[in-house]
Amino acid sequence: MEVERFLDEVLSRVTAFLESSQLESKIRTGQSHDSLSRTSDLKLPMEGRGLEAALDDIESVLRDSVRTTAPGFMNPLWGGLSISSIAGEVVAAATNTAMYTYEIAPIATLIESTILSRMAELADFGTSQGTLTTGGSNGNMLGMLCARQAKLPLSSQTGFDGSKMVAFVSEESHYSFNIASNVIGIGQSNLIKVRCNEHGQMRPDSLEDEIQRAVRNGFTPFAVLATSGTTVKGSFDPLRELASIAHKHDLWMHVDAAWGGSCLFSSRYRSLMDGIELADSFCWDAHKMMGIPLICSAFIVKDAEVLRTVCSNGNTAHYLYLETGEDVDLGRYSLQCGRRNDALKLWLAWREIGDAGWASMLERFMELADYLEKQVDEHDALEMVSDRMWTNVCFRYTGSSEQGELNRINTELRQRLIQDGRFMVSRSHVDEKIILRSVIANRNITEESLDSFIDCVVALGKDIERGLPQE
Ligand SMILES: Cc1ncc(COP(=O)(O)O)c(C=O)c1O
Structure with missing residues (x-):
């Protein structure tokens, strides 16, 4: 298989992965460690499988990867994507x-x-x-x-x-x-x-x-x-x-x-x-x-x-x-x-959008974090658990439960959120309180995706309070 066709094929799979990450509701397949290790073929062969087979491998890797550019991904302090910086990664590898x-x-x-x-x-x-x-x-x-x-x-x-x-x-x-x-x-x-x-x-x-x-x-x-x-x-x-x-x-x-x-x-x-x-x-x-x-x-x-x-x-x-x-x-x-060469991807992205582009990107992130904070503040089943200076939004589900129950509920809520697969945020604690920390650092997040996130958290919280199993 010649180099050009192979790279074209790789690129078309990567592009499809990135595009579908914006459309599909699930960020991760949710397979357990046991199940994924049983069902994946990862063995290193005695005899090489050839370039064509690498395309199948790439497809499996993409299928079982977390979609960190999806709007529901608000888990670590990073996410989203700059296309020019992906080009930088490719060129850095090629050179x-x-x-x-x-x-x-x-x-x-x-x-x-x-x-x-x-x-x-x-x-x-x-x-x-x-x-x-x-x-x-x-x-x-x-x-x-x-x-x-x-x-x-x-x-x-x-x-x-x-x-x-x-x-x-x-x-x-x-x-x-x-x-x-x-x-x-x-x-x-x-x-x-x-x-x-x-x-x-x-x-x-x-x-x-x-x-x-x-x-x-x-x-x-x-x-x-x-x-x-x-x-x-x-x-x-x-x-x-x-x-x-x-x-x-x-x-x-x-x-x-x-x-x-x-x-x-x-x-x-x-x-x-x-x-x-x-x-x-x-x-x-x-x-x-x-x-x-x-x-x-x-x-x-x-x-x-x-x-x-x-x-x-x-x-x-x-x-x-x-x-x-x-x-x-x-x-x-x-x-x-x-x-x-980690500089190239940043340099390309910087040349693409300039200082002004970075400024408006982070100001937009702050706007979205303000929006999410407001939704939490206005919802009587949710509460903010720390002041906000940046785009970390630390909150918890309170529903109609006793204080003493809230850590258990929020722990389970985060687990259900991960199983549900549409949103990822991290679990942390502030003082003695177990909280959900959502972070806006992903340029694909929108007010609409944040609304759906709030709906999802509240629905899961209510299910837990009612003792319903996860669907
Ligand atoms: C405040 C702070 N400093 C340092 C780090 C470590 O950064 P890195 O993951 O790039 O090593 C983190 C990671 O989240 C962080 O939150």
Whole structure:
């Protein structure tokens, strides 16, 4: 089978999948792990099956994949689709390269540098350096590593005993900071969770108290890790106040803007990150609100030298990094060796819609989140369970049940919602309350799809209250 016909066939199946995702009501087939593993033919054969058979395999994969571009998909902090960025994925695969040197990835290096500079500029970072990473988790870890490097410049050479080093995050921060605390060697118990106010934002007065307490107890603080857009509530920490406390104590300030970074495009919402220019580093996931296919995530730091030291290979990679690439090789600022060209898909999408397009996209998301919040507020069987700053809409079904019953009902409701297959949202909790967290980060969501979602939640909630089994 010749290449052109094969690729045409692949494309027609992908196009059909994407189109049907907008029309079909089910987001997922709902097969259990057991049943799917029994019914799928995934064996790796002794003798190859040929290219024609790959088309059948592609069809089965598409059939059993979750339709993350469907309007009912509101589960994680990403969804939807940018067609130009899909083209970027295809071209990146076809031009298969690694991002370590300019020599091997000339145009891709320039594209990645263009993107990093523009993101830094949006945060008023001035001269800076960055890298695309494997995600916000990795960006947060790099932020902590840079902070460690700034406090203990020899630690990257001599290692360090992190048992007395502490960093501060809000109690609403992402779990990647816990993992990073393990990886960078301070241990999870030395990651101090600072209290939040009723809006889910880190409290500056509590941060100040925690820093002073740590010092009194003989610990060495080295980083304040703020969040712009928390995972569950979508809260934005007060960066300006936190940065002034961090710098007063000579601490590195990193901002996890994996989820909220896109507010920087909008004159209406960029004040949510007021003070970002005072931070030392931040990360921002373009694969979240910007709808770029996973993975596409930036880490940006003001002091290039700190990142370069953190990523130093001690001149052992003499076969790769030559003196001619000293100033242009991006691999000198990355923890990875081989690294995908993730910049291309973002660059194509950005060129397609421009800053103005990103701004109107996120403003539309906010409009839809306002709409959903209003529907919840106006329905007497539903209640919001946290304030909204971003597009996270955290609510629960209350119906006519006792308070004590609501966690059981909402847990079951979420399970039934998944079995029903038309909508996906995540289950989480706020304080002791089990909640449904729906997130608007998918450009195919509409007011109509949100109306159907509300109808579906209420109908399932009523069935559970009446003790009816799922249909
Ligand atoms: C606030 C926040 N930071 C970081 C991350 C981690 O991002 P990634 O999945 O790209 O590693 C997430 C993931 O949802 C997040 O919500």
